[in-house]
Amino acid sequence: MHDHSAVHDHGACCDNATDALARAERLCAERDLQFTRLRRDVLEAVATESKPLGAYDIAERLSGQGRRVAAVSVYRALDFLTENGLVHRIASRNAFVSCGHQHGDGAGLVFLICRTCGSIDETTSPEVDDQLDKTLAKAGFKPSSRILEVEGECGACLGHDPNP
Amino acid sequence: MHDHSAVHDHGACCDNATDALARAERLCAERDLQFTRLRRDVLEAVATESKPLGAYDIAERLSGQGRRVAAVSVYRALDFLTENGLVHRIASRNAFVSCGHQHGDGAGLVFLICRTCGSIDETTSPEVDDQLDKTLAKAGFKPSSRILEVEGECGACLGHDPNP
DNA sequence: TCTGGTGCTGATACACTGTAACATCGCATC
DNA sequence: GATGCGATGTTACAGTGTATCAGCACCAGA
Numbered sequence: 001m002h003d004h005s006a007v008h009d010h011g012a013c014c015d016n017a018t019d020a021l022a023r024a025e026r027l028c029a030e031r032d033l034q035f036t037r038l039r040r041d042v043l044e045a046v047a048t049e050s051k052p053l054g055a056y057d058i059a060e061r062l063s064g065q066g067r068r069v070a071a072v073s074v075y076r077a078l079d080f081l082t083e084n085g086l087v088h089r090i091a092s093r094n095a096f097v098s099c100g101h102q103h104g105d106g107a108g109l110v111f112l113i114c115r116t117c118g119s120i121d122e123t124t125s126p127e128v129d130d131q132l133d134k135t136l137a138k139a140g141f142k143p144s145s146r147i148l149e150v151e152g153e154c155g156a157c158l159g160h161d162p163n164p
Numbered sequence: 165m166h167d168h169s170a171v172h173d174h175g176a177c178c179d180n181a182t183d184a185l186a187r188a189e190r191l192c193a194e195r196d197l198q199f200t201r202l203r204r205d206v207l208e209a210v211a212t213e214s215k216p217l218g219a220y221d222i223a224e225r226l227s228g229q230g231r232r233v234a235a236v237s238v239y240r241a242l243d244f245l246t247e248n249g250l251v252h253r254i255a256s257r258n259a260f261v262s263c264g265h266q267h268g269d270g271a272g273l274v275f276l277i278c279r280t281c282g283s284i285d286e287t288t289s290p291e292v293d294d295q296l297d298k299t300l301a302k303a304g305f306k307p308s309s310r311i312l313e314v315e316g317e318c319g320a321c322l323g324h325d326p327n328p
Numbered sequence: 329t330c331t332g333g334t335g336c337t338g339a340t341a342c343a344c345t346g347t348a349a350c351a352t353c354g355c356a357t358c
Numbered sequence: 359g360a361t362g363c364g365a366t367g368t369t370a371c372a373g374t375g376t377a378t379c380a381g382c383a384c385c386a387g388a
Contacts, residue, residue, distance in 0.1 A: 036365065056344070073366060075346065080365095091255040092311055094345060094374090110296070112305045125299040128292060132274070132314070135289040140319030141276045147256055148312050150296075155304030200336065220373070237337060239375065244336095258345090258374060331388080338381075345374065352367070358360085 017047040020098045024086050033084070038062075038069070042077040043098060046087055050119040052095030090120065092149050097122070114154035121154065181211040184262045188250050197248070202226075202233070206241040207262060210251055214283040216259030254284065256313050261286070278318035285318065 024043055028035040045058050053061075055074045062069040078096055081087035087096050090111060097111075097120050108129045112121040128148070136143050188207055192199040209222045217225075219238045226233040242260055245251035251260050254275060261275075261284050272293045276285045292312070300307050 034365075038366070054345075068367090070367070070369090071345085072347080072368085076366080091313075110299065112300070112303060114305075115308065121303070121305075123299065123303055125295065127295040128299055131289060131291040131295050132312075135274065135287065135292055136276070136314060136316075139276060139285070139287055140322065141278075141285075141314065141316055142322055143314045143316035144279065145316070146312070146314040148296075148310070149255075150300060150305065150307045150310040152300075152305055152307035152309070158304065158306055198336075202337070218373075219375080232338090234337095234339070235374085236339080236376080240337080329388105332386090334383105334385085336381105336383085339379090341377085341379105343374100343376075345372100347372075348370085350368085350370105353365085355363090355365105357362085 016050075016098070016100070017044055020044075020047040020086065024081075024084075027084060027086070031084070033080075038073060039077045039080055041069075042074055043081055043086060046081075046096055047098035050097075052090045052093050052097045052113075052118075052120055054095050058096075088122070090149060091147050092151070109148070111149045112154060113149060113151045114157055115151055116153055116157040119154060119156075180214075180262070180264070181208055184208075184211040184250065184264075188245075188248075191248060191250070195248070197244075202237060203241045203244055205233075206238055207245055207250060210245075210260055211262035214261075216254045216257050216261045216277075216282075216284055218259050222260075252286070254313060255311050256315070273312070275313045276318060277313060277315045278321055279315055280317055280321040283318060283320075 020043060021040065024040070025035055027033075041062050042058055045061050046053055055078060056071050058078075059069050059071045059074045062074070078087060078089075082089055082096075085099060087098050088109065088111070089096055090113070092113070100122050101109075101124070108124050108126070110123050110125055110128065112123065114120070132146070133143075184207060185204065188204070189199055191197075205226050206222055209225050210217055219242060220235050222242075223233050223235045223238045226238070242251060242253075246253055246260075249263060251262055252273065252275070253260055254277070256277070264286050265273075265288070272288050272290070274287050274289055274292065276287065278284070296310070297307075
C-alpha cells in the first residue's frame with residue numbers, strides 16, 4: 001500500500017484517507033445516505049493511493065483472507081461515491097481518485113496527471129471556467145458537465161529531473 | 165467543422181468526408197506517409213458520421229461482402245490517424261471523431277458533445293488556453309497534452325427544445 | 329536476380345473495462 | 359410475521375484495447 005518512494009511525499013496519504021472518510025461520513029449523515037462497509041473500504045482504498053486505481057485493482061485489494069469483492073460491487077460503490085462527489089473518475093485512464101477538496105459539487109475541476117510518477121493532483125480555476133463559459137456561450141452550447149485533464153510532469157518530478 | 169444549423173443537415177457530412185480525405189492525402193504526401201486503403205476507409209467511416217464511432221463500430225461497417233476487418237486493424241489505423249491529427253479520440257466516450265479543423269497539431273481543442281443528438285463539435289479557445297497555462301504554471305506543472313470535453317446541449321437541439 | 333529489411337495487414341488470443349439480470353440478505357415499517 | 363426497499367453477491371456477457379506471430383508488398387543494395 002505505502003510504497004512512498006522518495007519522489008512524492010505521502011506522509012499525507014494517511015491523513016488524506018482519514019480526512020476523506022470523515023468527510024464521507026459527515027456527508028452521508030447529512031443526506032441520509034448509507035455509508036456501508038463496502039463503500040467505506042472502496043473509498044479508503046482510493047484515498048490511500050495518490051495514483052488512480054482501476055475498479056479491478058480495488059476489487060483485488062479488498063479481496064483476500066476469506067473475503068471476495070467482485071468488480072461489479074466495486075463499480076456500484078464507485079457510482080455512489082462519484083455521484084456524491086467523494087471520488088472522481090479520470091476518463092483518460094479509466095480509473096478513479098478520491099476527491100481532495102471540499103468544492104461545491106464537483107464543478108470546474110482540473111486534474112493534473114503526472115507522466116513520471118503517476119500521481120494525480122486536483123485544482124480549480126475560476127478564470128478557466130469563465131473563459132470556457134464565454135466560449136461555450138459564443139458557440140450556442142449549453143454545458144451540463146465537463147472534464148478537463150492535463151497530462152505532463154508535476155513539480156516534484158520536475159525538481160528531480162536533471163533536464164527539465 | 166461545418167455549421168450544424170437548424171436540424172442537422174447531413175448533406176454537409178459528405179463534403180466533410182471528402183474534405184477530410186483530401187486533407188489526409190495531402191498531409192501524407194507531405195510527410196511521406198502511406199495513406200493506405202484501410203486508413204482511408206477508416207477515416208472515411210469516421211468522417212461521414214457526426215457522432216463518435218467506436219473501433220468495433222468501424223470494423224463492422226468496413227466488414228461485409230467478403231471483406232473482414234478486425235478491430236485490431238482498425239485500432240492500428242486509428243493510431244496512425246490520431247498521431248497525425250486527422251482523427252481525435254473522445255476519452256469520455258471511448259470513441260473517435262474526424263478532425264474538422266486544420267489547426268496546428270491538435271493543441272487546445274475543446275469538444276462539445278451534445279447529449280440530445282449525440283453530435284460532436286470541435287472548437288478552439290486561445291483565452292481558455294491562456295488561463296489554463298497560467299493555472300498550470302502556478303501549480304508548477306509542465307503540461308504536455310490535455311483533454312477538454314464538455315457535455316451538454318448543442319445550439320441546434322436547444323432551438324428545438326420547448327424548454328431551454 | 330536474389331536477399332534482406334521495413335512497414336502494413338491478417339489472425340488469434342487474451343487482458344481489461346463495464347453492464348445486465350437475478351438471487352439473497354438486512355433492515356425498517358406496518 | 360409480512361412486506362418493501364436498498365445494498366450486496368453471483369454469474370454471465372458485452373465492449374474496449376493490447377500482445378504476438380505470420381504473411382505480404384515494396385524498396386534498397388549486393
